[in-house]
Amino acid sequence: MPRAKNPDKYKTLPCTECGAKCCRYVAIEIDTPKTKKQYDDVRWYLLHENISVFVDHDNNWHIEFKTRCRSLADDHRCIEYDTRPQVCRDHGWPIGSCEFFDSPYKLRFDSVEAFERHMDKTGKNWRYKRRPKTTKD
Numbered sequence: 001m002p003r004a005k006n007p008d009k010y011k012t013l014p015c016t017e018c019g020a021k022c023c024r025y026v027a028i029e030i031d032t033p034k035t036k037k038q039y040d041d042v043r044w045y046l047l048h049e050n051i052s053v054f055v056d057h058d059n060n061w062h063i064e065f066k067t068r069c070r071s072l073a074d075d076h077r078c079i080e081y082d083t084r085p086q087v088c089r090d091h092g093w094p095i096g097s098c099e100f101f102d103s104p105y106k107l108r109f110d111s112v113e114a115f116e117r118h119m120d121k122t123g124k125n126w127r128y129k130r131r132p133k134t135t136k137d
């Protein structure tokens, strides 16, 4: 698949041109959901505001928190540049590997409805069934 932008024309990371896309979220890898409990957990994540779940091009699942870094200045520069975390130093290298150049999403769910529609299309029996309440509950 051709890249949205050609990395060959960049000698350094185009962070100013990008507008600091990678400083506006936190993404954590999660277990690939395989059980009804895990599918239900994904529904739970997506019921919260500013949460998305996505699958990357290596089929790894992630939860994403849409939240702007406190160290991002209005001109898209990092005010912690010299002491920024290692994950920030590594992100984008080699040039062409970050989201400025290509979408990192193979699948992305921004709502519980979108996730449920996707799961229904898979034909899997994925919905979590609660046990009926008893007098002991």
Ligand code: SF4
Pocket (backbone or CB within 6 Å): 013, 014, 015, 016, 018, 019, 020, 021, 022, 023, 091, 092, 098, 099, 100
């Ligand atoms: S590393 Fe990539 S995504 Fe992050 S600000 Fe720079 S160009 Fe944008």
Ligand code: SF4
Pocket (backbone or CB within 6 Å): 022, 023, 024, 069, 070, 071, 072, 073, 077, 078, 079, 080, 081, 084, 085, 088
């Ligand atoms: S510490 Fe700096 S480079 Fe890292 S996310 Fe925050 S603004 Fe971006």
